[in-house]
Amino acid sequence: MTKTSSFRITRRGLGGLAMGLAMAGAAAAQDTITIGVTGPKTGPAAQYGQAWVEGFDLALDAINADGGINGTPLEYVFEDSQNDPRQTVAIAQKFINDPKIVVEVGDFSSTSSMAASPLYQRAGLVQFGFTNSHPDFTKAGDYIWSSSIPQSQEQPLLAEFAYEGLGMRKIAVLHLNTDWGTTAKNLFVEAFEALGGEIVAAEGYLPDEKDFRATLTRIKSAAPDGIMMESYYPDGALIARQVKDAGIEVPVLGVGSIFSPDFIELAGDASEGVYTTAYFSPSFPRAEIQDFVKSFEETYGHEPNSFNAMAYDAINILAAVMREYGTTREEIKDGLGQISGLPAVMFPEVAFDAETRRVSGPVITPLIVKDGAFEIYED
Template sequence: MKRIRYGLLLVMTVIIAVVLGGCGGSQGVKTEGDNALYVGVAGPFSGDGAEYGAMWKKGLEIAAEEINAKGGVKGRPIKLIYEDSQADPKQAASIAQKFVKDERIIAELGDFSTNATWSASPIYQKAGLVQFAFNPSHPELTKHGDYVFQLCPTQADQAIAMANLATDKLKAKRVAVLYLNTDFGKAVKDNAVQAVTAKQAEVVATEAYLSTDKDFKAQLTKVKELNPDVIILGSYYTDTALIMKQAKDLGVKATFIASSSVHSPALLSLGGDAVEGLVTLSVFNIGNPGETLQHFTAKYQEKYGASEPDTFAVQAYDALRLIANAAEKSAEQGEITRKSVRDELAKTQNFPAASQNYITYSPTRQLSQPELFPIIVKEGKFVPYNL
């Protein structure tokens, strides 16, 4: 009888150990002696947007390695917890629920799209955990509360720059807008229409397309018939490459201007000759890079063997460095908490960065006086577009 009881007790002990050990896996409760600072990352690491998530990881890995090589934050290493949202609003919200319950996490980075970011924003705001959406550019991205931060110059800023390029540099009188039918794309369209109209040019067409579309001939044919001087794109580099290939086949003669979301070496390889002459905006100065951008570019080339980083890698690099800087300042004032990280991030002034020469936050937790640099695809490379 005693043997039976002992056997049952042993079995129950093993079962309990397995259950407790399996809850949350490596992302579960703190282990003894773990003093790391954890940052959650929610983004597209599989599916249609996986290439963007891959670029995030490259920038984040370099930032984490540099921070930890210098002793972390007051001796505490930075560790990243990745969750794959596929930039899907439902998955982003589910990940947010998971992150806010993990007490190790001091801030979250992501998501990739405006839609996914907004679905999770109320959850992070209510829990008091920073949501640092470093890629989306919607002008109202931070509207859900004071724990939501942005890093990319907004489409309001970019629309003015694109309108100036169209009318002042290219002397355009007739402008069309082709845009992705998402909150991001609609923001590009709405702000571009307003900015172009303010420059006394005519908007002859606004044509939308779906994220699943691969054939843009119907929209391009309609636009071509209206004979615009310039076509403004609210798109990412994958669809931009397809659009411009099909535009070339149809004989579209207009100059294309795109938002900063297309600035990636991948556009050049995907689009080939078709993207020659495309004008876009860079959030960092490739013509006269500052010290931080030069440093990151050298590290990026050394680690990945690539010619140059893109917007997504550069902004990811800065995002983690900004969180670490906020945590460092929190530690100097006392304890590192989710609230102290938020407060110190909001106070950021003149932070040396790669995606901008210096970063200062406005009261809306957006860039104060963001810089944008016009570039053009020339002979298969991005080069400064001198005004």
């Protein structure tokens, strides 16, 4: 057996948290080691779940071809949360009560993930969030870990790039009106104003919003010299197209979550000249990145995006911890605090700060869309 791409875990008739805790160490005696994944397979964020599956499966193929976890195959089961906090709580109860689940991965948004964090913490099951950039995500306790860079670190870097690198002084900010988007906006605004910049407009929008014309009319009248998008790539692409249609001719900068070939495809020629930052790009020359890109393209026939890479790294990080430190829930938690020097795609080396439980030492790279592709921006 290698991987599984099932999206509903089988109920095993275990009723109650106490029994789940009592059997938490039993996974070592099983014939497979199982990761529980919660994320969007349907709903507005389904494309991210699909990107995860590609990254997960590529990693598992290589891990199991190389003997799995010290001779035991590694697998995952994927519960569809639709990125809904109510669903993540229900899924958490299932995973906690299933002794085969040794670690949980996900959910997609910090809001959805954090709704379930207290349950995982109380049960002693690691919640490993690899797309969770909310600065408070890991604060629920010592079983909550993340390989995602927190917005408290990324947003000041974006503000510095806007102010120092692009010469922006008066910015209009469009942001998703979610906990993630509002937190990102607030952190960016604070950092940009501290540098001496001015926020001339700050406009929130709903995740399913499609028409930004009224918002852009207000922004145009504010006369910014730059636009900042705290967006994901589908809504960011819509904004970029409508900025162009509105005749607003100022530089556009987006948070790193817009970095995807799909952003360029959806935005078309409106993507030209859009700036972002990234910890990973298929064009980066580092050997681990180029090996991943080659394998990914051979397997799937298209270029990987950062969500593919983050998912790939998440499985490989957990596999490395299990090989070295053990496969029980407690051993995985302890191992995450000890592992270091692990090569990965997103970062040259992976290690975690034992106090914040966040990945440490990342380096951000500015990008620009040029001739229909992201490339490194060099002023």
